[in-house]
Amino acid sequence: MQEPFRAVASREAEGGREIAVTVRNVGMDFDGVHAVKNASFDLPKGRFLTILGPSGSGKTTLLRMIAGFQTPSSGEIFINGEAVSAVPPHKRSIGMVFQRLALFPHMTAAENVAFPLKMRRRDARTIPERVERYLELVRLGGYGGRRIHELSGGQQQRVAIARALVFEPDLLLLDEPLAALDRKLREEMQLEFRRIQRELGVTTINVTHDQREALVVSDDIVVMDQGEIQQKAQPIHTYRQPRNAFVANFIGVTNFIAGTVRAVSEAGDVSILRGDLMLAGKIGDPVNPPAEGDKASGAIRAEQIRLAGDAAQLSKLDCMLAGTVTDTIFEGERMVYEVACAAIGDEVIRVFDHDPAAHTQFDIGESVFLGWNARDMLVFR
Amino acid sequence: MRAARTAYPLKWRIMDALEGVAAAIWPARFRRATPYLMLLPAVLLVGLLVLGLIQIADASLRTLDTTTFQFSDDYSIANFRRALTEPLFLVVAQRSLIAALIVTAVTLVFAFPYAYLMVRTRSPGLRKFLLIALFLPFFIGQVVRAYGWLIILGNQGMVNEALGLVGVAPMRLIYNYPAVLFGLVQYMLPFAVLMLAPALTAIPEELEAAAGSLGANWVRTFIHVVLPLARPGFIGAGVVVLTLSLTDFAVPAILGGGSHDFIANAIYDQFFRTSDQGLGATLALMLVALGSILVGLVFALFGAGTLAMGRSRA
Ligand SMILES: Nc1ncnc2c1ncn2[C@@H]1O[C@H](COP(=O)(O)OP(=O)(O)OP(=O)(O)O)[C@@H](O)[C@H]1O
Numbered sequence: 152m153q154e155p156f157r158a159v160a161s162r163e164a165e166g167g168r169e170i171a172v173t174v175r176n177v178g179m180d181f182d183g184v185h186a187v188k189n190a191s192f193d194l195p196k197g198r199f200l201t202i203l204g205p206s207g208s209g210k211t212t213l214l215r216m217i218a219g220f221q222t223p224s225s226g227e228i229f230i231n232g233e234a235v236s237a238v239p240p241h242k243r244s245i246g247m248v249f250q251r252l253a254l255f256p257h258m259t260a261a262e263n264v265a266f267p268l269k270m271r272r273r274d275a276r277t278i279p280e281r282v283e284r285y286l287e288l289v290r291l292g293g294y295g296g297r298r299i300h301e302l303s304g305g306q307q308q309r310v311a312i313a314r315a316l317v318f319e320p321d322l323l324l325l326d327e328p329l330a331a332l333d334r335k336l337r338e339e340m341q342l343e344f345r346r347i348q349r350e351l352g353v354t355t356i357n358v359t360h361d362q363r364e365a366l367v368v369s370d371d372i373v374v375m376d377q378g379e380i381q382q383k384a385q386p387i388h389t390y391r392q393p394r395n396a397f398v399a400n401f402i403g404v405t406n407f408i409a410g411t412v413r414a415v416s417e418a419g420d421v422s423i424l425r426g427d428l429m430l431a432g433k434i435g436d437p438v439n440p441p442a443e444g445d446k447a448s449g450a451i452r453a454e455q456i457r458l459a460g461d462a463a464q465l466s467k468l469d470c471m472l473a474g475t476v477t478d479t480i481f482e483g484e485r486m487v488y489e490v491a492c493a494a495i496g497d498e499v500i501r502v503f504d505h506d507p508a509a510h511t512q513f514d515i516g517e518s519v520f521l522g523w524n525a526r527d528m529l530v531f532r
Numbered sequence: 533m534r535a536a537r538t539a540y541p542l543k544w545r546i547m548d549a550l551e552g553v554a555a556a557i558w559p560a561r562f563r564r565a566t567p568y569l570m571l572l573p574a575v576l577l578v579g580l581l582v583l584g585l586i587q588i589a590d591a592s593l594r595t596l597d598t599t600t601f602q603f604s605d606d607y608s609i610a611n612f613r614r615a616l617t618e619p620l621f622l623v624v625a626q627r628s629l630i631a632a633l634i635v636t637a638v639t640l641v642f643a644f645p646y647a648y649l650m651v652r653t654r655s656p657g658l659r660k661f662l663l664i665a666l667f668l669p670f671f672i673g674q675v676v677r678a679y680g681w682l683i684i685l686g687n688q689g690m691v692n693e694a695l696g697l698v699g700v701a702p703m704r705l706i707y708n709y710p711a712v713l714f715g716l717v718q719y720m721l722p723f724a725v726l727m728l729a730p731a732l733t734a735i736p737e738e739l740e741a742a743a744g745s746l747g748a749n750w751v752r753t754f755i756h757v758v759l760p761l762a763r764p765g766f767i768g769a770g771v772v773v774l775t776l777s778l779t780d781f782a783v784p785a786i787l788g789g790g791s792h793d794f795i796a797n798a799i800y801d802q803f804f805r806t807s808d809q810g811l812g813a814t815l816a817l818m819l820v821a822l823g824s825i826l827v828g829l830v831f832a833l834f835g836a837g838t839l840a841m842g843r844s845r846a
């Protein structure tokens with residue numbers, strides 16, 4: 152009965168690596184609420200996958216099903232090629248770091264880290280040495296005797312990581328464990344995760360709604376919205392080639408200009424008409440391309456637009472729009488301009504100014520020109 | 533009009549008015565005294581108790597002259613000597629103490645699954661049912677409940693009648709020690725559940741999930757995570773059940789039928805049957821001492837649990 156599944160589930164991935172986790176057509180219903188719909192992906196061994204999505208998109212639900220705390224309403228999950236729906240959490244070899252850490256408050260840091268080893272009946276003589284080694288791995292050597300409440304937030308985080316890794320699980324699951332930390336510590340811990348994951352080579356699934364974290368730490372990103380997987384790709388592709396308007400909008404700062412498709416070429420060039428303005432762009436989603444006459448919108452990122460006081464400076468760019476600065480937001484490393492453009496009905500376009508040489512500064516009310524290249528505008532239905 | 537009402541609801545206006553009245557009666561400069569003022573009723577109550585205790589201590593030192601039914605004017609420790617040497621009182625004290633210990637242990641064992649299910653169940657219906665079942669006995673009262681057991685377990689009670697139908701001779705199900713223990717456990721169960729539930733609520737469910745993912749099955753999760761973390765609840769519930777059982781009156785009186793008296797029944801007899809208030813007072817003092825020693829022992833060994841309001845242990 153399971154043979155065909157197993158044969159498919161344990162196939163080699165594109166890179167020739169073995170598959171650690173397969174999620175196939177998995178769905179989860181909570182009394183009519185579809186928390187996860189028909190999710191499928193493969194995760195090769197040793198990779199770091201991030202599930203990224205807004206609040207309520209089903210990330211935690213998907214993770215809990217992989218961990219075994221919830222049973223999928225439909226579909227099947229395979230770990231190392233084995234269907235696991237009948238396997239309880241304590242028999243799966245999964246280390247999990249919880250959103251609120253779930254450290255045992257009545258134990259010391261070392262006792263917390265030793266817990267999974269004791270539960271798995273490892274040789275008692277090797278436990279102390281092993282615990283200390285993993286505490287050192289998370290840079291907490293010598294802190295083993297502390298109680299949990301005697302540790303700082305970041306240190307507790309590290310204990311949780313050590314505890315999830317010490318028994319060398321096949322799979323590490325992280326449910327937004329960094330969400331509660333301040334930004335500096337969070338960025339430090341993101342790199343720490345990355346370092347430890349590379350050092351141990353453990354297959355990891357991380358859940359977050361922080362797009363920066365997803366881009367920085369992952370080999371692959373799965374973007375979810377309303378229970379559905381929108382795209383699975385490497386970070387750079389997720390950012391540069393979003394497959395639909397949701398992904399384009401969720402990651403980065405993106406402007407959308409709605410219009411009607413006028414022409415589509417074999418090579419993937421599209422032009423859309425908005426009022427009297429014709430805009431040239433590229434097909435965003437080759438699987439679901441727009442056709443002539445469709446309503447569509449062109450997506451252009453804030454950092455791909457150039458800003459200038461006179462039109463001549465932008466003459467090398469494919470598209471140009473005139474507008475008026477309505478707001479300026481200083482973000483330290485860059486200035487964000489909001490520009491209302493008459494040609495698109497005074498809709499506001501956001502532009503990052505990161506010109507390190509000129510340091511030109513525009514004020515609210517000033518007339519400016521925006522320019523960009525046609526290949527940077529992706530057109531989605 | 534409507535917007536204004538939602539922005540500043542009536543409840544707030546009433547509170548403002550009340551605060552205004554309070555400020556007129558009790559101006560801000562008296563505010564430092566407010567906490568002490570609020571303690572006053574409690575202090576008065578405890579003070580009255582202490583006064584009563586002094587009265588009892590005084591009575592305990594006077595002996596009853598059985599010919600004149602007068603109390604002696606001078607103090608002696610004769611009552612204490614009697615209480616400590618007469619076998620009857622030792623038997624009663626021993627019986628109460630052992631019963632209290634057994635009842636505490638059995639009640640905690642029974643109360644835990646009930647409290648756990650009530651706290652952890654995902655079904656709101658079941659939780660409501662368990663809560664109502666928990667409070668129902670409080671509405672019925674101890675005496676009525678003990679009397680109810682007479683109806684059920686008595687010689688002509690329902691159980692014996694049912695046994696009779698299947699040809700079993702009537703059995704003596706009450707007026708014995710197990711019946712008293714049974715009645716006490718049944719009486720204490722809701723108290724223990726009420727003391728355990730908050731301690732269990734305070735244990736994040738995620739900890740149990742974490743233990744599972746770390747390789748612990750439910751038995752080991754229970755032993756290594758739930759039980760140690762529920763400890764403050766066990767201590768609180770244990771102390772309450774222990775002291776309530778040790779000092780109970782109605783259950784041994786009704787289900788023991790006079791032949792399985794506890795200390796409280798002996799005290800009652802001294803006050804209202806033999807009218808020896810001196811000896812009654814002595815027994816009462818010794819009961820207070822016994823209870824205090826037991827509770828002190830528990831606190832010394834295990835900390836104060838939930839009764840210390842989160843300051844139990846480092
Ligand atoms: N036990 C449950 N019962 C009913 N509905 C649930 C349950 N758990 C989750 N849901 C619903 O399923 C959806 C997805 O929830 P989930 O917790 O997976 O979101 P999430 O992506 O992790 O969000 P967040 O980023 O806020 O943690 C939500 O609409 C949520 O209300």
Ligand SMILES: [Mg+2]
Pocket residue numbers: 210211212
């Ligand atoms: Mg979540």
